[in-house]
Amino acid sequence: MKFFYVSIWLCLLLCLSSCVHSQQLENLGVILSRGVDKVEDDNIELTMAILQFKNDSSSATKTISGTGKTVKGAVKDANKKANQEIVIGKIDLEIYGREIAEAGLTPYLDTLLRDANVPSTMLLAVSESKAKDIFKVKEETIDTNLGQFLHGLLEPGVEERLFPAIQAPKFANGINNPGLEPVLPIMGIREGIPTITGLALFKGDKLVGQLSIEDALLYKFIEGTVTGEFIEVTLPLEPLGEYLTDKKELEKKDNINTLFIIEKGSGDTVLTDKNSLKFDTNVELTLTLQEIAVSYQFDNKKAIQQLEREVEKNIKDKFEKILAKLKDLNTDAFGYGVLYRIQNKGGKLKDEEWDELFPKIDVNFNVNVKIIRHGTTHR
Amino acid sequence: MEINLSIKPGNRIQAFYLFFIITGIQLGVGIIGAPRYIFMEAERDSWLSILIAFVYLCLLAMCMFFILKQYENADYFGIQVDIFGKWLGRILGTILIIHFGMSFFSILLTYIEVIQLFIYHALPNLVITILIMILVLYTVFGGIRVVVGITFLLFLSTFWLLLVLYDPILRMNWFNLLPIFQTSFPDLLKGARATSYTLTGVEILMVIYPFIQNKEKAKLPVFLGLAYTTLMLLITTIVSIGYFSAEGLRSIDWALLILYKSASFTFIERLDYIVVVVWLMVILPNLALSLWAMSFGIKRLYKVPQKVTLWIITILILIIVNFFQYDYEVSNMTNLVGRYGFWITYVYPFILLPIVLVKKNWRKRKGSDRL
Numbered sequence: 101m102k103f104f105y106v107s108i109w110l111c112l113l114l115c116l117s118s119c120v121h122s123q124q125l126e127n128l129g130v131i132l133s134r135g136v137d138k139v140e141d142d143n144i145e146l147t148m149a150i151l152q153f154k155n156d157s158s159s160a161t162k163t164i165s166g167t168g169k170t171v172k173g174a175v176k177d178a179n180k181k182a183n184q185e186i187v188i189g190k191i192d193l194e195i196y197g198r199e200i201a202e203a204g205l206t207p208y209l210d211t212l213l214r215d216a217n218v219p220s221t222m223l224l225a226v227s228e229s230k231a232k233d234i235f236k237v238k239e240e241t242i243d244t245n246l247g248q249f250l251h252g253l254l255e256p257g258v259e260e261r262l263f264p265a266i267q268a269p270k271f272a273n274g275i276n277n278p279g280l281e282p283v284l285p286i287m288g289i290r291e292g293i294p295t296i297t298g299l300a301l302f303k304g305d306k307l308v309g310q311l312s313i314e315d316a317l318l319y320k321f322i323e324g325t326v327t328g329e330f331i332e333v334t335l336p337l338e339p340l341g342e343y344l345t346d347k348k349e350l351e352k353k354d355n356i357n358t359l360f361i362i363e364k365g366s367g368d369t370v371l372t373d374k375n376s377l378k379f380d381t382n383v384e385l386t387l388t389l390q391e392i393a394v395s396y397q398f399d400n401k402k403a404i405q406q407l408e409r410e411v412e413k414n415i416k417d418k419f420e421k422i423l424a425k426l427k428d429l430n431t432d433a434f435g436y437g438v439l440y441r442i443q444n445k446g447g448k449l450k451d452e453e454w455d456e457l458f459p460k461i462d463v464n465f466n467v468n469v470k471i472i473r474h475g476t477t478h479r
Numbered sequence: 480m481e482i483n484l485s486i487k488p489g490n491r492i493q494a495f496y497l498f499f500i501i502t503g504i505q506l507g508v509g510i511i512g513a514p515r516y517i518f519m520e521a522e523r524d525s526w527l528s529i530l531i532a533f534v535y536l537c538l539l540a541m542c543m544f545f546i547l548k549q550y551e552n553a554d555y556f557g558i559q560v561d562i563f564g565k566w567l568g569r570i571l572g573t574i575l576i577i578h579f580g581m582s583f584f585s586i587l588l589t590y591i592e593v594i595q596l597f598i599y600h601a602l603p604n605l606v607i608t609i610l611i612m613i614l615v616l617y618t619v620f621g622g623i624r625v626v627v628g629i630t631f632l633l634f635l636s637t638f639w640l641l642l643v644l645y646d647p648i649l650r651m652n653w654f655n656l657l658p659i660f661q662t663s664f665p666d667l668l669k670g671a672r673a674t675s676y677t678l679t680g681v682e683i684l685m686v687i688y689p690f691i692q693n694k695e696k697a698k699l700p701v702f703l704g705l706a707y708t709t710l711m712l713l714i715t716t717i718v719s720i721g722y723f724s725a726e727g728l729r730s731i732d733w734a735l736l737i738l739y740k741s742a743s744f745t746f747i748e749r750l751d752y753i754v755v756v757v758w759l760m761v762i763l764p765n766l767a768l769s770l771w772a773m774s775f776g777i778k779r780l781y782k783v784p785q786k787v788t789l790w791i792i793t794i795l796i797l798i799i800v801n802f803f804q805y806d807y808e809v810s811n812m813t814n815l816v817g818r819y820g821f822w823i824t825y826v827y828p829f830i831l832l833p834i835v836l837v838k839k840n841w842r843k844r845k846g847s848d849r850l
Contacts, residue, residue: 109613112609113610121599121600121601189749190748190749216596216597216733216736216740216751217597219740219743219748219749219751220737220740220741220751221740221741221743267650267741269722269723269737269741270650272727273652273722273723273724273727274724276723276724276725276726276727277652277655277724277725277726277727278725278726435654438654439654442654442657442658443658444658445661446661447522447523447657447658447661
């Protein structure tokens with residue numbers, strides 16, 4: 101009897117299978133990355149790198165585009181040109197054209213946050229010019245499919261959580277967070293290949309300026325802990341002259357180039373005086389020397405200390421320049437406002453209030469550099 | 480109607496299962512959206528509100544145990560008939576049954592909405608309800624021991640969901656939780672009240688208590704269960720506030736599921752789809768316990784066989800579920816349950832307690848007069 105009931109239920113289940121919309125892999129075009137641009141008549145143009153699983157197609161990816169009044173509408177338009185159903189479930193990267201980033205990204209973020217199908221691990225970036233330029237790359241030049249290549253630029257390791265990997269929710273939360281402005285990586289084409297060219301600074305959802313790629317590394321120190329990356333430093337030779345093995349070098353050049361591996365780099369900021377807006381940003385760097393253009397007395401402790409001091413001076417200088425630029429644009433990408441907000445009563449901070457205060461802040465950068473190793477040779 | 484129940488030894492359950500029963504009926508769909516509701520009231524000190532709610536829950540559980548101790552082996556239905564007489568007692572019992580029914584229904588509707596939002600946009604309510612009801616009915620037809628068994632098993636098999644939260648925890652910004660101790664005390668209490676829908680369900684203790692074999696050991700599992708649910712809610716809320724910024728959380732409806740969206744593994748890209756489906760295992764104990772409590776209550780009050788009630792309730796649910804289309808209807812429904820459920824779950828036992836004590840005292844005196 102029990103068997104009878106169970107079989108009735110199971111037969112019912114068979115009928116139910118047609119209620120669900122089925123998606124066969126061969127009939128799908130999976131969006132890996134897409135670029136968003138504005139075209140005339142307030143239309144949105146999407147350029148998408150799509151992965152396809154058709155047996156007979158020559159390439160695993162193809163690039164298609166579509167226009168529409170909304171982002172989803174543009175996908176629908178592109179769908180007409182493709183013989184597959186285009187799905188968004190595995191999208192890794194969305195690139196915005198510079199023009200629309202300057203006008204504000206909120207309208208384009210809405211669908212990303214509203215649609216449960218869009219993964220939260222999706223990264224965002226801004227293009228130097230039109231976003232569709234990035235997708236014009238010939239696949240032969242990059243040896244892999246375009247979608248994977250673009251994503252790999254931003255996220256080399258799976259567990260990398262710092263810039264340049266900025267997920268859509270993180271960016272959206274940065275817009276909402278009083279006292280902290282979001283940033284995004286900027287992508288551009290160099291010699292026919294897409295690369296990261298800098299760090300886009302936002303104010304709210306609008307792009308207002310950019311930092312160079314070298315400065316972006318310094319931004320990482322403030323954001324979290326950095327390990328295993330290279331840092332290139334150009335130092336004046338004069339203060340190091342005393343410890344050069346060959347003093348004649350001094351006459352030949354003014355500067356030397358050095359390169360270090362960052363063993364560990366991290367920074368933290370404290371608000372020391374709320375009324376006069378004094379902040380202390382302490383940056384701790386542990387470095388290993390990888391390359392230096394002159395021979396130097398590395399067996400001398402004082403010589404190393406002198407080198408450390410010069411590197412400290414150099415980095416501190418860079419930080420101050422970045423801050424001056426941020427103050428100029430009045431965008432608090434480092435998040436000093438968050439520390440100010442915490443000291444406020446009720447923990448609230450109006451955007452306007454901080455806009456007024458941010459250019460007046462006084463930050464003391466304490467950079468502490470330790471050069472702990474200098475490779476396998478002494479000189 | 481018997482005030483005290485005599486349960487066959489084969490139907491009794493061990494006291495430690497109360498832990499799973501309490502967590503099973505408390506954790507459900509409420510916790511998915513709760514961080515937002517708590518945050519709207521208590522802001523960054525939401526965690527403090529949840530702790531206040533926990534203290535209150537412990538007092539509530541103590542109160543319930545105290546009422547139950549006055550009787551030999553009674554439940555809510557029996558006690559109410561004993562105190563208020565046959566008619567009023569029956570009406571109060573019926574209200575309790577309707578409360579179980581409403582919370583059953585709100586859980587079902589909310590889960591259907593989640594399925595439609597996250598996976599199948601066009602799947603009709605009826606289809607999802609039929610599929611879920613097959614499972615729930617199958618469980619409840621097995622009797623109390625099967626219901627408790629499923630609660631225990633599904634607790635173990637959904638425990639891993641907690642571990643996936645490591646990813647949003649790594650991504651969260653702890654500054655969003657600062658500064659602490661800024662919310663005023665009335666707002667904290669409002670925040671604690673906002674947890675009422677999520678933490679509702681403790682009243683099952685007053686229904687299932689006669690089935691407990693070793694009653695002297697019943698207290699610890701109940702308090703541990705309450706602590707476990709509170710901890711879950713606490714973690715979810717803290718991570719939500721840290722992950723979404725303060726202003727962002729105000730507009731996020733399904734905070735917990737969106738937290739799960741940020742976790743991704745090389746072998747499973749979209750873990751959130753699995754979590755949404757596995758969430759059925761989280762709500763199944765909830766549904767099964769509520770449905771069992773309903774059918775058992777009707778059997779107690781009106782002597783209708785459980786099987787008959789179960790079929791009638793199922794048919795009713797299959798009909799009503801089609802009328803809910805708009806998402807605001809669903810949220811109105813949960814708000815309704817949260818609002819009046821607050822009085823039934825959290826306030827009513829404290830009103831009942833003095834009446835029980837007075838009546839017992841009065842009866843004792845009457846008894847001694849006679850002697």
